[in-house]
Amino acid sequence: MTQLDDQALIHIAKYFQALAEPMRLKILNGLRDGEKNVTELVEISRGTQANVSKHLNLLRESKLIKRESRGTKAYYSIADQRTFDLCNLVCGQIASQMSLEVAANEAFIVTLQANQ
Amino acid sequence: MTQLDDQALIHIAKYFQALAEPMRLKILNGLRDGEKNVTELVEISRGTQANVSKHLNLLRESKLIKRESRGTKAYYSIADQRTFDLCNLVCGQIASQMSLEVAANEAFIVTLQANQ
């Protein structure tokens, strides 16, 4: 393994790390059907404003979502189609009221984008 | 969101968490071409025996790999084809000496299995 390879591993690990948090998955799930502002995401996720804001920032740094400021509101959305697919497929499982038993036996295909 | 959904989110987050560690990705990469024992994986990963052993246990608990004890050795391998695909595709990017710049612009499809 070269050092560059180690860097790549760290890079990919961080990408997975961004997805390795229930609240962030819930937020991504909330963005499946289009952009939402922070207040809306706070309601959907049932988290506190401060905590949601932090998770949004982390997801943005991981290039999973993007931010657009309009007036006093900040609208977040899935960064690109690949990430949308990721969100749609991973979180779609949950959204469809699938039970854990069923989920355990289902495979879902995920399109991942290695973030810059 | 129901409580069951929250449980599913936790479940999926843990799956990603298992992948969110460079040393574990390195180990999975080392298993791409078939089973290996702990000593071999220690050499491949350039980690300590204790640390590799712990990561192996975590990967096993996450159902990503399986263990078979033969004699005094413990052979680990990718748990099933889906996980193999995951490993092959995610880690294959690294193994193929791909640079970070290139990796950033490549998409790779990952077949995930929600672990039990």
Added chain:
DNA sequence: ATAATACATGATTATATAGTTATATTAAAA
């Protein structure tokens, strides 16, 4: 039986991060 090899695990430390509370910033409205 004893030694050697292979692997696992307990104890400890250091670090990262999720969540909370309080406060700061920024833009629109009154």
Added chain:
DNA sequence: TTTTAATATAACTATATAATCATGTATTAT
């Protein structure tokens, strides 16, 4: 221009976990 609403962030606490070191356990060989 003061207020209000929306969002971000700093400080702090608690928890999780990666790494290390030392030791335990189990299997084979002598």
